[in-house]
Amino acid sequence: MSRSIPPKADELEISIIGPGRGECIIVHLGDGEWCVIDSCNARQSNEAVAVEYLQSFGNDALSKVRLIVATHWHDDHIRGLASTYRQAPNARFCCSTALSSKEFKTLLASAGVSLSGRSGVDEMLEISELIRQRRESAPELGPLQYAIENRALLHLPKPGRSFSSSVTALSPSDETVSIALAQVADLLPKVGEPQHRIVNHSPNHASVVLWIEAGCRRVLLGADLEHTNRNGQGWKAILSSRQDTVPASLFKVPHHGSENADCPDIWTEMLENDPVAVVTPFTAGVRLPKDADIERLAARTTNLYRTSVASVKPPVREASVERKMRQDAQERRILDGQPGHVRVRWSVQDPGSMPQIEVFNGALRVSAASALAP
Amino acid sequence: MPPKLQTIFSIGRASSEWKKEDELMYRWGSNTDDLGAFQGSPAMAHEDPKKPPLPRSVAIKPVAPELTAAGQPTLRTRQLWEGTVTEVRDGHFLATLNDRTNPQNPDEQALFDVYEVPQDDHSFIKVGSSFYWTIGTERTPAGQVKNISAINFRRIPAWTRSAVTKVSALANHLDDVFQSAL
Numbered sequence: 008m009s010r011s012i013p014p015k016a017d018e019l020e021i022s023i024i025g026p027g028r029g030e031c032i033i034v035h036l037g038d039g040e041w042c043v044i045d046s047c048n049a050r051q052s053n054e055a056v057a058v059e060y061l062q063s064f065g066n067d068a069l070s071k072v073r074l075i076v077a078t079h080w081h082d083d084h085i086r087g088l089a090s091t092y093r094q095a096p097n098a099r100f101c102c103s104t105a106l107s108s109k110e111f112k113t114l115l116a117s118a119g120v121s122l123s124g125r126s127g128v129d130e131m132l133e134i135s136e137l138i139r140q141r142r143e144s145a146p147e148l149g150p151l152q153y154a155i156e157n158r159a160l161l162h163l164p165k166p167g168r169s170f171s172s173s174v175t176a177l178s179p180s181d182e183t184v185s186i187a188l189a190q191v192a193d194l195l196p197k198v199g200e201p202q203h204r205i206v207n208h209s210p211n212h213a214s215v216v217l218w219i220e221a222g223c224r225r226v227l228l229g230a231d232l233e234h235t236n237r238n239g240q241g242w243k244a245i246l247s248s249r250q251d252t253v254p255a256s257l258f259k260v261p262h263h264g265s266e267n268a269d270c271p272d273i274w275t276e277m278l279e280n281d282p283v284a285v286v287t288p289f290t291a292g293v294r295l296p297k298d299a300d301i302e303r304l305a306a307r308t309t310n311l312y313r314t315s316v317a318s319v320k321p322p323v324r325e326a327s328v329e330r331k332m333r334q335d336a337q338e339r340r341i342l343d344g345q346p347g348h349v350r351v352r353w354s355v356q357d358p359g360s361m362p363q364i365e366v367f368n369g370a371l372r373v374s375a376a377s378a379l380a381p
Numbered sequence: 382m383p384p385k386l387q388t389i390f391s392i393g394r395a396s397s398e399w400k401k402e403d404e405l406m407y408r409w410g411s412n413t414d415d416l417g418a419f420q421g422s423p424a425m426a427h428e429d430p431k432k433p434p435l436p437r438s439v440a441i442k443p444v445a446p447e448l449t450a451a452g453q454p455t456l457r458t459r460q461l462w463e464g465t466v467t468e469v470r471d472g473h474f475l476a477t478l479n480d481r482t483n484p485q486n487p488d489e490q491a492l493f494d495v496y497e498v499p500q501d502d503h504s505f506i507k508v509g510s511s512f513y514w515t516i517g518t519e520r521t522p523a524g525q526v527k528n529i530s531a532i533n534f535r536r537i538p539a540w541t542r543s544a545v546t547k548v549s550a551l552a553n554h555l556d557d558v559f560q561s562a563l
Contacts, residue, residue, distance in 0.1 A: 203509025
Protein backbone atom coordinates (compact mmCIF):
# COMPACT_ATOMS: atom_id res chain seq x y z
CA MET A 8 0.00 0.00 0.00
CA SER A 9 1.21 3.52 -0.72
CA ARG A 10 2.78 5.29 2.22
CA SER A 11 0.56 8.34 1.74
CA ILE A 12 -2.79 6.55 2.11
CA PRO A 13 -4.21 7.46 5.51
CA PRO A 14 -5.53 4.80 7.88
CA LYS A 15 -9.25 4.04 8.05
CA ALA A 16 -11.23 5.60 10.89
CA ASP A 17 -11.44 2.28 12.72
CA GLU A 18 -7.75 1.42 12.36
CA LEU A 19 -5.06 1.81 14.97
CA GLU A 20 -1.76 2.76 13.37
CA ILE A 21 1.66 2.75 14.97
CA SER A 22 4.32 4.22 12.70
CA ILE A 23 7.88 4.02 13.98
CA ILE A 24 10.44 6.03 12.04
CA GLY A 25 14.18 6.06 12.74
CA PRO A 26 17.08 7.41 10.68
CA GLY A 27 19.88 5.88 12.77
CA ARG A 28 20.03 8.70 15.30
CA GLY A 29 16.74 9.55 16.88
CA GLU A 30 13.25 8.24 16.40
CA CYS A 31 9.66 9.36 15.98
CA ILE A 32 6.48 7.42 16.68
CA ILE A 33 3.22 8.49 15.10
CA VAL A 34 0.03 6.92 16.43
CA HIS A 35 -3.40 7.01 14.82
CA LEU A 36 -5.88 6.83 17.67
CA GLY A 37 -8.90 6.39 15.42
CA ASP A 38 -11.16 8.78 13.49
CA GLY A 39 -8.23 10.78 12.12
CA GLU A 40 -6.86 11.76 15.54
CA TRP A 41 -3.13 11.46 16.17
CA CYS A 42 -0.45 11.43 18.80
CA VAL A 43 3.25 12.09 18.04
CA ILE A 44 6.01 10.82 20.29
CA ASP A 45 9.54 12.22 19.92
CA SER A 46 10.95 13.50 16.68
CA CYS A 47 13.70 13.23 14.12
CA ASN A 48 14.21 15.00 10.82
CA ALA A 49 13.93 13.79 7.25
CA ARG A 50 17.30 13.69 5.55
CA GLN A 51 16.52 15.67 2.40
CA SER A 52 14.09 18.31 3.61
CA ASN A 53 15.35 18.58 7.20
CA GLU A 54 11.68 18.77 8.20
CA ALA A 55 10.32 16.74 11.11
CA VAL A 56 9.35 13.29 9.82
CA ALA A 57 5.95 13.47 11.56
CA VAL A 58 5.12 16.71 9.74
CA GLU A 59 6.14 15.25 6.39
CA TYR A 60 4.25 12.02 6.95
CA LEU A 61 1.02 13.60 8.16
CA GLN A 62 1.12 16.23 5.42
CA SER A 63 1.48 13.47 2.83
CA PHE A 64 -2.10 12.35 3.55
CA GLY A 65 -3.39 15.69 2.28
CA ASN A 66 -6.24 15.71 4.78
CA ASP A 67 -5.02 18.31 7.29
CA ALA A 68 -4.00 15.53 9.68
CA LEU A 69 -1.66 17.90 11.55
CA SER A 70 -4.63 19.83 12.87
CA LYS A 71 -5.90 16.58 14.40
CA VAL A 72 -2.76 15.86 16.39
CA ARG A 73 -4.01 15.83 19.99
CA LEU A 74 -0.83 15.08 21.90
CA ILE A 75 2.90 15.51 21.35
CA VAL A 76 5.19 13.77 23.82
CA ALA A 77 8.91 14.33 24.40
CA THR A 78 9.97 11.14 26.16
CA HIS A 79 13.19 12.85 27.24
CA TRP A 80 15.21 15.84 26.12
CA HIS A 81 18.20 14.11 24.56
CA ASP A 82 19.11 15.58 21.20
CA ASP A 83 18.43 12.40 19.28
CA HIS A 84 14.78 12.26 20.37
CA ILE A 85 13.57 15.81 20.00
CA ARG A 86 15.08 17.17 16.78
CA GLY A 87 12.18 18.75 14.88
CA LEU A 88 9.76 18.49 17.79
CA ALA A 89 9.31 22.28 17.95
CA SER A 90 8.42 22.34 14.26
CA THR A 91 5.89 19.56 14.80
CA TYR A 92 4.34 21.37 17.75
CA ARG A 93 4.20 24.65 15.81
CA GLN A 94 2.34 23.00 12.94
CA ALA A 95 -0.08 21.09 15.16
CA PRO A 96 -2.22 23.89 16.58
CA ASN A 97 -4.55 21.63 18.55
CA ALA A 98 -1.91 19.54 20.24
CA ARG A 99 -0.99 19.55 23.88
CA PHE A 100 2.72 19.19 24.66
CA CYS A 101 3.79 16.64 27.24
CA CYS A 102 7.17 15.94 28.78
CA SER A 103 8.58 14.19 31.82
CA THR A 104 7.72 15.71 35.17
CA ALA A 105 11.46 15.78 35.76
CA LEU A 106 11.44 18.74 33.37
CA SER A 107 9.05 20.69 35.58
CA SER A 108 11.81 21.50 38.04
CA LYS A 109 13.47 24.86 38.47
CA GLU A 110 16.77 23.14 37.68
CA PHE A 111 15.58 22.17 34.24
CA LYS A 112 14.23 25.67 33.58
CA THR A 113 17.70 26.96 34.43
CA LEU A 114 19.18 24.49 31.95
CA LEU A 115 16.72 25.71 29.30
CA ALA A 116 17.57 29.31 30.11
CA SER A 117 21.28 28.55 29.75
CA ALA A 118 20.59 27.57 26.13
CA GLY A 119 19.20 31.04 25.56
CA VAL A 120 22.26 32.75 26.99
CA SER A 121 25.11 30.42 26.02
CA LEU A 122 27.29 31.21 23.01
CA SER A 123 27.90 27.57 22.28
CA GLY A 124 24.36 26.30 21.83
CA ARG A 125 23.35 23.60 24.23
CA SER A 126 22.25 20.75 22.03
CA GLY A 127 18.83 19.20 22.75
CA VAL A 128 18.04 21.96 25.21
CA ASP A 129 17.86 24.48 22.34
CA GLU A 130 14.88 22.63 20.89
CA MET A 131 13.15 22.57 24.28
CA LEU A 132 13.70 26.32 24.64
CA GLU A 133 11.95 26.86 21.31
CA ILE A 134 9.07 24.69 22.48
CA SER A 135 8.77 26.72 25.69
CA GLU A 136 8.30 29.87 23.59
CA LEU A 137 5.56 28.12 21.58
CA ILE A 138 3.90 27.05 24.83
CA ARG A 139 3.94 30.68 25.97
CA GLN A 140 2.34 31.83 22.71
CA ARG A 141 -0.27 29.07 22.78
CA ARG A 142 -1.16 29.78 26.38
CA GLU A 143 -2.15 33.27 25.22
CA SER A 144 -3.82 32.29 21.94
CA ALA A 145 -5.63 29.13 23.09
CA PRO A 146 -5.74 29.05 26.90
CA GLU A 147 -8.59 26.52 26.85
CA LEU A 148 -6.24 23.93 25.35
CA GLY A 149 -4.03 23.68 28.42
CA PRO A 150 -0.90 23.55 26.25
CA LEU A 151 1.36 21.68 28.67
CA GLN A 152 1.19 18.44 30.61
CA TYR A 153 3.75 16.58 32.69
CA ALA A 154 4.12 12.81 32.60
CA ILE A 155 4.66 10.66 35.65
CA GLU A 156 3.93 7.00 36.27
CA ASN A 157 0.32 5.97 35.69
CA ARG A 158 -0.87 9.42 34.67
CA ALA A 159 -3.49 9.43 31.88
CA LEU A 160 -2.30 11.89 29.26
CA LEU A 161 -5.11 11.59 26.76
CA HIS A 162 -8.47 9.86 26.78
CA LEU A 163 -10.74 9.74 23.74
CA PRO A 164 -13.91 7.89 24.83
CA LYS A 165 -15.97 5.79 22.44
CA PRO A 166 -19.25 7.67 22.19
CA GLY A 167 -19.08 9.31 18.79
CA ARG A 168 -15.85 7.53 17.84
CA SER A 169 -15.01 4.22 16.17
CA PHE A 170 -13.25 3.00 19.30
CA SER A 171 -12.03 4.42 22.58
CA SER A 172 -8.35 5.34 22.91
CA SER A 173 -6.11 6.42 25.71
CA VAL A 174 -2.46 7.26 26.23
CA THR A 175 -1.02 6.70 29.70
CA ALA A 176 2.47 7.41 31.02
CA LEU A 177 4.05 4.46 32.86
CA SER A 178 7.13 6.41 33.91
CA PRO A 179 9.06 8.21 35.32
CA SER A 180 8.70 7.02 38.88
CA ASP A 181 9.14 9.42 41.79
CA GLU A 182 12.52 7.92 42.59
CA THR A 183 13.89 8.38 39.08
CA VAL A 184 12.71 11.97 38.95
CA SER A 185 14.90 12.86 41.91
CA ILE A 186 17.88 11.15 40.25
CA ALA A 187 17.23 13.04 37.02
CA LEU A 188 17.14 16.34 38.91
CA ALA A 189 20.54 15.64 40.40
CA GLN A 190 21.90 14.90 36.91
CA VAL A 191 20.47 18.15 35.56
CA ALA A 192 21.99 20.08 38.46
CA ASP A 193 25.43 18.91 37.33
CA LEU A 194 24.87 20.51 33.92
CA LEU A 195 23.87 23.95 35.18
CA PRO A 196 26.11 26.92 34.35
CA LYS A 197 28.62 27.87 37.01
CA VAL A 198 30.72 31.01 37.07
CA GLY A 199 34.17 30.33 35.60
CA GLU A 200 33.24 27.06 33.92
CA PRO A 201 33.35 26.72 30.14
CA GLN A 202 30.18 27.08 28.09
CA HIS A 203 30.31 23.62 26.61
CA ARG A 204 27.57 21.94 24.69
CA ILE A 205 25.72 19.30 26.61
CA VAL A 206 26.63 15.83 25.49
CA ASN A 207 24.45 13.60 27.56
CA HIS A 208 25.62 10.12 28.40
CA SER A 209 23.60 9.67 31.57
CA PRO A 210 21.27 6.68 31.89
CA ASN A 211 17.74 7.33 30.71
CA HIS A 212 15.88 6.44 33.89
CA ALA A 213 13.50 9.41 33.59
CA SER A 214 12.23 8.59 30.07
CA VAL A 215 8.49 8.59 29.53
CA VAL A 216 7.29 5.06 28.68
CA LEU A 217 3.80 5.08 27.16
CA TRP A 218 0.94 2.61 27.26
CA ILE A 219 -1.67 2.94 24.55
CA GLU A 220 -5.09 1.36 24.75
CA ALA A 221 -7.05 1.39 21.51
CA GLY A 222 -10.18 -0.73 21.55
CA CYS A 223 -8.97 -4.27 22.25
CA ARG A 224 -5.32 -3.52 21.38
CA ARG A 225 -2.49 -2.50 23.68
CA VAL A 226 0.84 -0.99 22.69
CA LEU A 227 3.95 -0.52 24.84
CA LEU A 228 6.35 2.21 23.72
CA GLY A 229 9.57 1.78 25.68
CA ALA A 230 11.27 5.15 24.97
CA ASP A 231 14.89 4.99 26.16
CA LEU A 232 14.10 3.60 29.59
CA GLU A 233 16.90 1.45 30.93
CA HIS A 234 16.83 -1.51 33.28
CA THR A 235 18.24 -1.49 36.79
CA ASN A 236 18.06 -3.83 39.73
CA ARG A 237 16.59 -1.15 41.99
CA ASN A 238 12.89 -1.66 42.58
CA GLY A 239 11.78 1.96 42.34
CA GLN A 240 13.57 2.66 39.07
CA GLY A 241 13.49 1.79 35.38
CA TRP A 242 11.47 -1.17 34.15
CA LYS A 243 11.20 -2.68 37.63
CA ALA A 244 9.19 0.34 38.77
CA ILE A 245 6.83 -0.12 35.82
CA LEU A 246 6.36 -3.83 36.47
CA SER A 247 5.43 -3.17 40.07
CA SER A 248 3.06 -0.24 39.47
CA ARG A 249 1.26 -0.95 36.17
CA GLN A 250 -2.50 -1.08 36.27
CA ASP A 251 -3.65 -2.58 32.94
CA THR A 252 -2.97 -6.31 32.85
CA VAL A 253 -3.96 -6.91 29.21
CA PRO A 254 -0.74 -7.79 27.32
CA ALA A 255 0.47 -5.52 24.53
CA SER A 256 0.56 -6.63 20.90
CA LEU A 257 3.31 -4.22 19.87
CA PHE A 258 6.49 -3.23 21.66
CA LYS A 259 8.81 -0.38 20.72
CA VAL A 260 12.01 -1.87 22.10
CA PRO A 261 13.61 0.59 24.57
CA HIS A 262 16.92 2.35 24.09
CA HIS A 263 17.70 1.06 20.61
CA GLY A 264 17.74 -2.54 21.78
CA SER A 265 20.68 -2.11 24.15
CA GLU A 266 21.45 -4.72 26.77
CA ASN A 267 21.18 -1.99 29.44
CA ALA A 268 17.49 -1.62 28.65
CA ASP A 269 16.68 -5.31 28.45
CA CYS A 270 14.26 -6.53 31.09
CA PRO A 271 13.19 -10.13 30.36
CA ASP A 272 10.14 -9.85 32.64
CA ILE A 273 8.59 -7.29 30.30
CA TRP A 274 8.34 -9.96 27.62
CA THR A 275 6.58 -12.43 29.85
CA GLU A 276 4.39 -10.09 31.90
CA MET A 277 3.46 -7.17 29.68
CA LEU A 278 3.55 -8.51 26.11
CA GLU A 279 1.58 -11.04 24.12
CA ASN A 280 3.33 -14.16 22.98
CA ASP A 281 5.32 -13.40 19.80
CA PRO A 282 4.49 -9.67 19.71
CA VAL A 283 5.44 -7.26 16.97
CA ALA A 284 8.66 -5.63 18.19
CA VAL A 285 10.36 -2.69 16.53
CA VAL A 286 13.89 -1.51 17.27
CA THR A 287 15.35 1.80 16.12
CA PRO A 288 19.12 1.73 15.55
CA PHE A 289 21.50 4.29 17.02
CA THR A 290 24.64 5.00 15.01
CA ALA A 291 26.43 7.64 17.12
CA GLY A 292 29.06 6.48 19.60
CA VAL A 293 28.53 2.82 20.39
CA ARG A 294 26.31 1.39 17.66
CA LEU A 295 23.05 -0.06 18.81
CA PRO A 296 21.66 -2.62 18.59
CA LYS A 297 24.75 -4.81 18.67
CA ASP A 298 24.67 -8.19 16.94
CA ALA A 299 24.11 -9.85 20.31
CA ASP A 300 21.14 -7.55 20.97
CA ILE A 301 19.52 -8.49 17.68
CA GLU A 302 20.10 -12.17 18.38
CA ARG A 303 18.52 -11.82 21.82
CA LEU A 304 15.49 -9.96 20.47
CA ALA A 305 15.05 -12.30 17.51
CA ALA A 306 14.97 -15.21 19.95
CA ARG A 307 12.00 -13.63 21.74
CA THR A 308 9.80 -12.84 18.77
CA THR A 309 9.56 -13.83 15.15
CA ASN A 310 8.06 -10.41 14.41
CA LEU A 311 11.12 -8.26 14.93
CA TYR A 312 11.59 -5.20 12.73
CA ARG A 313 14.22 -2.49 12.56
CA THR A 314 13.67 0.97 11.15
CA SER A 315 16.92 1.34 9.26
CA VAL A 316 20.11 -0.46 8.48
CA ALA A 317 23.25 0.97 9.99
CA SER A 318 25.38 1.58 6.90
CA VAL A 319 24.63 4.62 4.77
CA LYS A 320 26.50 5.87 1.70
CA PRO A 321 28.59 8.97 2.43
CA PRO A 322 27.87 12.12 0.44
CA VAL A 323 29.98 12.74 -2.66
CA ARG A 324 32.74 15.29 -2.15
CA GLU A 325 35.72 16.46 -4.19
CA ALA A 326 38.32 13.70 -4.40
CA SER A 327 41.05 15.86 -2.88
CA VAL A 328 38.81 16.81 0.05
CA GLU A 329 37.86 13.20 0.57
CA ARG A 330 41.53 12.18 0.49
CA LYS A 331 42.42 14.77 3.12
CA MET A 332 39.49 13.68 5.27
CA ARG A 333 40.64 10.07 5.15
CA GLN A 334 44.14 11.13 6.19
CA ASP A 335 43.05 13.09 9.22
CA ALA A 336 39.92 11.41 10.57
CA GLN A 337 39.56 7.78 11.49
CA GLU A 338 36.45 5.62 11.75
CA ARG A 339 34.20 8.07 9.95
CA ARG A 340 30.54 7.23 10.04
CA ILE A 341 27.32 8.79 8.76
CA LEU A 342 25.00 9.48 11.68
CA ASP A 343 21.72 10.33 10.02
CA GLY A 344 20.66 7.79 7.47
CA GLN A 345 17.48 7.22 5.59
CA PRO A 346 14.61 7.42 8.09
CA GLY A 347 13.34 3.85 7.83
CA HIS A 348 9.66 3.44 8.58
CA VAL A 349 7.81 0.47 10.07
CA ARG A 350 4.04 0.90 9.89
CA VAL A 351 1.61 -1.37 11.69
CA ARG A 352 -2.15 -1.04 11.15
CA TRP A 353 -4.86 -3.01 12.88
CA SER A 354 -8.57 -3.01 12.67
CA VAL A 355 -9.36 -2.81 16.37
CA GLN A 356 -12.93 -4.06 16.07
CA ASP A 357 -11.86 -7.67 15.69
CA PRO A 358 -9.59 -9.05 18.43
CA GLY A 359 -8.51 -11.89 16.14
CA SER A 360 -7.49 -9.67 13.22
CA MET A 361 -3.92 -9.80 12.01
CA PRO A 362 -1.91 -6.59 11.79
CA GLN A 363 -0.94 -5.20 8.43
CA ILE A 364 2.80 -4.52 8.70
CA GLU A 365 4.61 -2.51 6.06
CA VAL A 366 8.19 -1.28 5.79
CA PHE A 367 9.39 1.78 3.90
CA ASN A 368 12.68 3.58 3.22
CA GLY A 369 15.03 0.78 4.14
CA ALA A 370 13.27 -0.55 7.23
CA LEU A 371 13.22 -4.32 7.33
CA ARG A 372 11.99 -7.40 9.08
CA VAL A 373 14.69 -9.23 11.02
CA SER A 374 14.21 -12.95 10.77
CA ALA A 375 16.20 -15.32 12.95
CA ALA A 376 18.26 -16.28 9.89
CA SER A 377 19.11 -12.68 9.02
CA ALA A 378 19.61 -11.50 12.57
CA LEU A 379 23.29 -10.97 11.96
CA ALA A 380 22.97 -9.41 8.52
CA PRO A 381 24.26 -5.83 8.35
CA MET B 382 54.72 12.80 17.47
CA PRO B 383 54.44 16.25 15.89
CA PRO B 384 51.08 17.54 14.73
CA LYS B 385 50.24 16.27 11.26
CA LEU B 386 47.99 19.19 10.52
CA GLN B 387 48.96 22.70 9.80
CA THR B 388 47.03 24.97 12.00
CA ILE B 389 45.65 28.30 10.93
CA PHE B 390 44.04 28.80 14.28
CA SER B 391 46.58 30.94 16.06
CA ILE B 392 47.26 32.80 12.86
CA GLY B 393 43.63 33.45 12.10
CA ARG B 394 42.76 34.41 15.64
CA ALA B 395 45.52 36.97 15.70
CA SER B 396 43.85 38.85 12.90
CA SER B 397 41.91 41.82 14.23
CA GLU B 398 38.90 41.14 12.04
CA TRP B 399 38.22 37.80 13.74
CA LYS B 400 38.17 38.93 17.30
CA LYS B 401 34.59 38.03 18.02
CA GLU B 402 33.37 34.46 18.08
CA ASP B 403 30.02 35.48 16.60
CA GLU B 404 31.67 37.19 13.66
CA LEU B 405 33.73 34.10 13.05
CA MET B 406 30.61 31.97 13.04
CA TYR B 407 28.86 34.40 10.72
CA ARG B 408 31.68 34.52 8.25
CA TRP B 409 32.07 30.77 8.16
CA GLY B 410 28.40 30.10 8.16
CA SER B 411 27.53 32.57 5.46
CA ASN B 412 30.39 32.37 3.03
CA THR B 413 32.86 29.56 3.18
CA ASP B 414 34.31 30.12 -0.25
CA ASP B 415 36.86 32.72 0.60
CA LEU B 416 37.73 33.52 4.15
CA GLY B 417 40.11 36.28 3.21
CA ALA B 418 43.68 36.87 4.13
CA PHE B 419 45.48 35.80 7.25
CA GLN B 420 48.90 36.45 8.64
CA GLY B 421 51.64 34.04 7.80
CA SER B 422 55.27 33.84 6.86
CA PRO B 423 55.93 33.71 3.14
CA ALA B 424 56.99 30.35 1.80
CA MET B 425 60.71 30.01 1.29
CA ALA B 426 61.87 29.42 -2.25
CA HIS B 427 64.03 26.31 -2.34
CA GLU B 428 66.54 25.59 -5.00
CA ASP B 429 67.43 22.07 -5.95
CA PRO B 430 71.25 21.62 -5.57
CA LYS B 431 71.20 18.53 -7.81
CA LYS B 432 70.00 20.49 -10.82
CA PRO B 433 72.77 22.02 -13.02
CA PRO B 434 72.82 25.80 -13.06
CA LEU B 435 71.23 27.43 -16.07
CA PRO B 436 73.63 28.86 -18.67
CA ARG B 437 74.19 32.57 -18.35
CA SER B 438 72.91 33.13 -21.87
CA VAL B 439 69.40 32.04 -20.95
CA ALA B 440 67.27 34.95 -19.99
CA ILE B 441 64.83 34.27 -17.20
CA LYS B 442 61.78 36.40 -17.30
CA PRO B 443 60.60 37.11 -13.80
CA VAL B 444 56.97 36.25 -13.14
CA ALA B 445 55.40 38.10 -10.26
CA PRO B 446 53.27 35.86 -8.04
CA GLU B 447 49.65 36.83 -7.61
CA LEU B 448 49.43 38.73 -4.37
CA THR B 449 46.51 39.82 -2.30
CA ALA B 450 46.14 43.48 -1.44
CA ALA B 451 47.88 42.86 1.84
CA GLY B 452 50.58 40.69 0.29
CA GLN B 453 49.52 37.85 2.48
CA PRO B 454 48.57 34.26 1.77
CA THR B 455 44.94 33.47 1.06
CA LEU B 456 42.89 30.48 2.06
CA ARG B 457 40.09 29.05 -0.01
CA THR B 458 37.95 26.85 2.18
CA ARG B 459 36.68 23.84 0.28
CA GLN B 460 35.12 22.01 3.17
CA LEU B 461 34.16 23.18 6.62
CA TRP B 462 32.66 21.25 9.50
CA GLU B 463 31.59 22.34 12.91
CA GLY B 464 32.46 19.59 15.35
CA THR B 465 31.47 18.78 18.91
CA VAL B 466 33.63 16.52 21.04
CA THR B 467 31.52 13.67 22.38
CA GLU B 468 34.13 11.40 23.90
CA VAL B 469 37.82 11.60 24.83
CA ARG B 470 39.81 8.40 25.27
CA ASP B 471 43.28 6.93 24.80
CA GLY B 472 44.84 9.84 22.98
CA HIS B 473 41.84 10.19 20.68
CA PHE B 474 38.65 12.14 20.63
CA LEU B 475 35.34 11.28 19.04
CA ALA B 476 33.31 14.09 17.53
CA THR B 477 30.09 14.68 15.67
CA LEU B 478 30.61 16.76 12.54
CA ASN B 479 28.05 19.08 11.05
CA ASP B 480 28.76 19.92 7.42
CA ARG B 481 28.75 23.71 7.16
CA THR B 482 29.69 23.71 3.48
CA ASN B 483 26.74 21.56 2.44
CA PRO B 484 24.26 21.78 5.31
CA GLN B 485 21.92 19.29 3.64
CA ASN B 486 24.52 16.55 4.15
CA PRO B 487 23.94 14.27 7.13
CA ASP B 488 25.99 14.68 10.28
CA GLU B 489 29.01 12.45 10.55
CA GLN B 490 31.05 11.09 13.39
CA ALA B 491 34.81 10.73 13.28
CA LEU B 492 37.66 9.76 15.55
CA PHE B 493 40.68 12.04 15.66
CA ASP B 494 44.12 11.55 17.12
CA VAL B 495 44.78 14.35 19.63
CA TYR B 496 48.05 14.98 17.77
CA GLU B 497 45.96 16.31 14.89
CA VAL B 498 45.40 19.30 17.16
CA PRO B 499 48.20 21.75 17.97
CA GLN B 500 49.72 21.18 21.40
CA ASP B 501 48.52 24.58 22.61
CA ASP B 502 44.92 23.55 21.98
CA HIS B 503 45.03 20.20 23.78
CA SER B 504 43.45 21.70 26.89
CA PHE B 505 40.33 22.42 24.81
CA ILE B 506 39.76 18.78 23.94
CA LYS B 507 36.93 18.10 26.36
CA VAL B 508 33.50 16.58 25.98
CA GLY B 509 31.14 19.28 24.76
CA SER B 510 33.75 21.63 23.31
CA SER B 511 33.33 22.86 19.75
CA PHE B 512 35.78 23.19 16.90
CA TYR B 513 35.95 23.94 13.22
CA TRP B 514 37.64 21.55 10.86
CA THR B 515 38.70 23.23 7.65
CA ILE B 516 40.07 21.66 4.51
CA GLY B 517 41.18 24.17 1.96
CA THR B 518 43.76 25.48 -0.43
CA GLU B 519 46.31 28.01 0.66
CA ARG B 520 47.98 30.31 -1.85
CA THR B 521 51.15 31.88 -0.52
CA PRO B 522 52.34 35.35 -1.58
CA ALA B 523 54.92 33.57 -3.71
CA GLY B 524 52.16 31.80 -5.60
CA GLN B 525 52.57 28.37 -4.07
CA VAL B 526 49.35 26.46 -3.66
CA LYS B 527 49.02 23.75 -1.03
CA ASN B 528 46.25 21.75 0.54
CA ILE B 529 45.76 22.30 4.21
CA SER B 530 43.64 20.77 6.92
CA ALA B 531 43.18 22.46 10.27
CA ILE B 532 41.30 21.76 13.45
CA ASN B 533 40.55 24.93 15.22
CA PHE B 534 38.93 24.88 18.68
CA ARG B 535 36.50 27.65 19.50
CA ARG B 536 37.47 29.94 22.37
CA ILE B 537 34.11 30.43 23.98
CA PRO B 538 34.34 32.49 27.14
CA ALA B 539 33.60 30.84 30.46
CA TRP B 540 30.32 31.55 32.23
CA THR B 541 30.53 35.00 33.77
CA ARG B 542 28.65 36.17 36.81
CA SER B 543 26.46 38.43 34.69
CA ALA B 544 25.65 35.62 32.25
CA VAL B 545 24.68 33.32 35.11
CA THR B 546 22.47 36.09 36.50
CA LYS B 547 20.81 36.40 33.08
CA VAL B 548 20.27 32.64 33.04
CA SER B 549 18.66 32.81 36.44
CA ALA B 550 16.27 35.62 35.40
CA LEU B 551 15.30 33.77 32.23
CA ALA B 552 14.76 30.60 34.25
CA ASN B 553 12.30 32.44 36.50
CA HIS B 554 10.44 33.68 33.43
CA LEU B 555 10.28 30.16 31.97
CA ASP B 556 9.05 28.81 35.28
CA ASP B 557 6.17 31.32 35.17
CA VAL B 558 5.37 30.36 31.58
CA PHE B 559 5.30 26.65 32.37
CA GLN B 560 3.30 27.06 35.56
CA SER B 561 0.62 29.10 33.85
CA ALA B 562 0.43 26.71 30.89
CA LEU B 563 -0.55 23.71 32.98
